[in-house]
Ligand SMILES: Nc1ncnc2c1ncn2[C@@H]1O[C@H](COP(=O)(O)OP(=O)(O)OP(=O)(O)O)[C@@H](O)[C@H]1O
């Protein structure tokens with residue numbers, strides 16, 4: 001860390017401010033593909049955009065790259081405004097100094113690795129690069145990603161991992177500070193995918209470029225990211241480190257999207273600082289509220305992860321304890337996954353002990369107060385705007 005890093009924060013590689021992009025569907029409905037998104041990527045950061053199909057990940061990436069014209073807002077890349085509705089600025093994609101790696105890598109099948117990597121240098125508008133300089137930079141990029149010996153190979157003659165490296169070399173050959181990835185691993189089978197993920201992370205950390213990486217796979221997001229932006233219907237609902245998002249999901253939507261979660265809806269019956277007690281169908285649950293202040297009577301949900309639950313054959317003394325019956329116990333090697341039926345519904349918990357309580361026997365479940373999260377009951381549900389809104393907005 002540099003001595004003045006705290007006082008003078010580095011210029012972000014990407015700044016997206018209040019970006020909006022709507023599409024009109026064939027049936028006339030208006031889709032808020034990007035709905036007032038503000039997000040910053042710092043130098044050297046690996047940022048993952050995570051969300052289900054259709055939440056606007058590709059549209060956001062394309063808007064940053066300049067392949068999609070937003071309706072309003074601003075995009076800045078390394079302190080330069082590349083899109084601004086207010087200032088009437090729109091820099092074309094090839095002048096934005098960023099590279100994009102698509103799903104399936106989009107390598108040219110009829111070109112060798114060398115030619116694929118050289119392509120962005122040759123097709124570049126404005127700054128012409130000489131032939132010798134191209135050769136030098138292509139070989140350097142191929143060496144950098146560890147596939148120098150493959151320069152004469154065609155994509156069809158390479159493994160998936162080698163193709164990824166060629167795609168990465170092609171993205172790095174321009175020395176752009178930012179590489180955008182749109183689900184580049186989605187066509188690869190699970191085992192290879194894991195390996196490629198690992199390689200991608202170590203190359204990114206080593207080479208230091210900033211990455212904005214789209215995926216709908218939460219495990220992939222957790223493994224790759226310094227920071228995750230969780231998207232829900234065009235909105236960033238939470239932006240933070242994988243740990244923050246896992247430990248303190250801001251909404252029930254985020255909680256349910258990242259990892260397994262038990263949820264009990266109920267009503268607040270007591271508040272003591274950030275400790276909130278909730279009356280649920282299976283009894284009282286005390287947990288912590290981090291973002292929202294709750295009052296007695298509020299409708300909320302108490303949430304906890306299966307790895308934080310404990311199972312007991314007899315009644316324990318813990319403050320959060322509820323009686324039930326074991327419905328199933330599935331031994332998966334490292335732990336046993338129990339399903340326990342409480343009043344009002346089933347909960348899941350993971351225990352290191354396989355034969356703690358027999359199936360159908362009665363048992364107690366407990367969870368530490370610090371491991372229970374109390375969140376507002378509803379997640380705001382952004383509605384598709386009425387069809388006449390576009391006319392009003394434009
Ligand atoms: N050209 C278009 N015309 C109309 N609607 C579009 C267009 N492009 C995208 N959309 C809509 O915008 C929303 C966001 O699409 P986008 O492709 O950004 O989603 P995504 O998060 O990348 O999804 P996936 O994970 O399936 O790739 C979707 O509802 C989609 O139907």
Ligand SMILES: [Mg+2]
Pocket residue numbers: 057058059
């Ligand atoms: Mg997409």
